[in-house]
Amino acid sequence: MTGGVPEVLRTLARSARRPVVLTGAGMSAESGVPTFRDAQTGLWERFDAASLASPDAWNTDPAVVWAWYQWRAGLVRRAQPNAGHRALAEWGERTDLRIVTQNVDDLHERAGSVVAAHLHGSLFEPRCSVCGTPAGPIEPLTEPVERLDPPPCARCGGPIRPGAVWFGEPMPTGPLDVAFDCARTCDLMLVIGTSGVVHPAAGLPVLARESGATVVEINPDPTGISHAVDHVWRTTAGIGLPALLTD
Structure with missing residues (x-):
C-alpha cells in the first residue's frame, strides 16, 4: 500500500x-464508521444484522428495528x-x-x-412507512436501547421508518x-x-x-x-x- x-x-x-x-x-x-455487522455490539450481539435490516423484521417489531437504526445513526454521527x-x-x-x-x-x-x-x-433520510413522506431530521441515539417506538408521520400518522434500503426491497x-x-x-x-x-x-x-x-x-x-x-x-x-x- x-x-x-x-x-x-x-x-x-x-x-x-x-x-x-x-x-x-x-x-x-x-x-x-462501523460496518453493518460491527454495529452488533453490546445488547445487539444476540441479533442478526441481516434479519434486522428487513421488511419482515419491521413488520414484526418496528420498535426494535427503529432502535437499532437510530443507534447506528448515532455511531455514524460521531464519526468525522x-x-x-x-x-x-x-x-x-x-x-x-x-x-x-x-x-x-x-x-x-x-x-x-x-x-x-x-x-x-441514507440513515439520515427517514420517511413514513405508509405514505413515503420524508420525516426530516431526527436526533439519533447516543446510548443503545433495545426498543424505541418510531415517531408518527406528520402527514398520515404512520410510523417513520429508516431511510436505508433493506434486504428484499x-x-x-x-x-x-x-x-x-x-x-x-x-x-x-x-x-x-x-x-x-x-x-x-x-x-x-x-x-x-x-x-x-x-x-x-x-x-x-x-x-x-x-x-x-x-x-x-x-x-x-x-x-x-x-x-x-x-x-
Missing part, C-alpha cells in the same frame, strides 16, 4: 472533465469525514464531479460534497437511474472502497468502461471488479485521494 501516485492516474485526474466516483464501505473505514472525503469535496469545487455511493452515512455531505445518488439510501429507481446516467456519461470513474460484488452497483464500472470511460480502482485489497478495470491502485481512500487530487 502506498501514497505515491502513479503518474498515469495523476494525468487522468487532471484531464477528466466528467469524473464520477463510486464509493463503498472502505471510503468511510478510516473515519471509524476523513482526508479522502475532504479531497473529493475539494476536487468537486474544481470540476464537474458526481459521487455515487453505496454508503448510508453522510460523511461525503459533511465534507462538503454533493452526492448524486445514495444507492442504498427493490433499489429506489431514482438514485439508480442517476447512477446509470453517471456511468454512461463520465470520462473517468474512480471506484473506491467497494467490494465489487453487490449488484447493481458492481455493474456500474463495467457500464462506464463500455461507454468509453477509463475506470480506476482504488482499494487496498483485490475485489470482484479488479479484473475488469483499466488501472488498479492498492491504497486507501484517506491516503491515496489527497495525494492524487492535490494540484
Whole structure:
C-alpha cells in the first residue's frame, strides 16, 4: 500500500472533465464508521444484522428495528469525514464531479460534497412507512436501547421508518437511474472502497468502461471488479485521494 501516485492516474485526474466516483464501505473505514455487522455490539450481539435490516423484521417489531437504526445513526454521527472525503469535496469545487455511493452515512455531505445518488439510501433520510413522506431530521441515539417506538408521520400518522434500503426491497429507481446516467456519461470513474460484488452497483464500472470511460480502482485489497478495470491502485481512500487530487 502506498501514497505515491502513479503518474498515469495523476494525468487522468487532471484531464477528466466528467469524473464520477463510486464509493463503498472502505471510503468511510478510516473515519471509524462501523460496518453493518460491527454495529452488533453490546445488547445487539444476540441479533442478526441481516434479519434486522428487513421488511419482515419491521413488520414484526418496528420498535426494535427503529432502535437499532437510530443507534447506528448515532455511531455514524460521531464519526468525522476523513482526508479522502475532504479531497473529493475539494476536487468537486474544481470540476464537474458526481459521487455515487453505496454508503448510508453522510460523511461525503459533511465534507462538503454533493452526492448524486445514495444507492442504498441514507440513515439520515427517514420517511413514513405508509405514505413515503420524508420525516426530516431526527436526533439519533447516543446510548443503545433495545426498543424505541418510531415517531408518527406528520402527514398520515404512520410510523417513520429508516431511510436505508433493506434486504428484499427493490433499489429506489431514482438514485439508480442517476447512477446509470453517471456511468454512461463520465470520462473517468474512480471506484473506491467497494467490494465489487453487490449488484447493481458492481455493474456500474463495467457500464462506464463500455461507454468509453477509463475506470480506476482504488482499494487496498483485490475485489470482484479488479479484473475488469483499466488501472488498479492498492491504497486507501484517506491516503491515496489527497495525494492524487492535490494540484
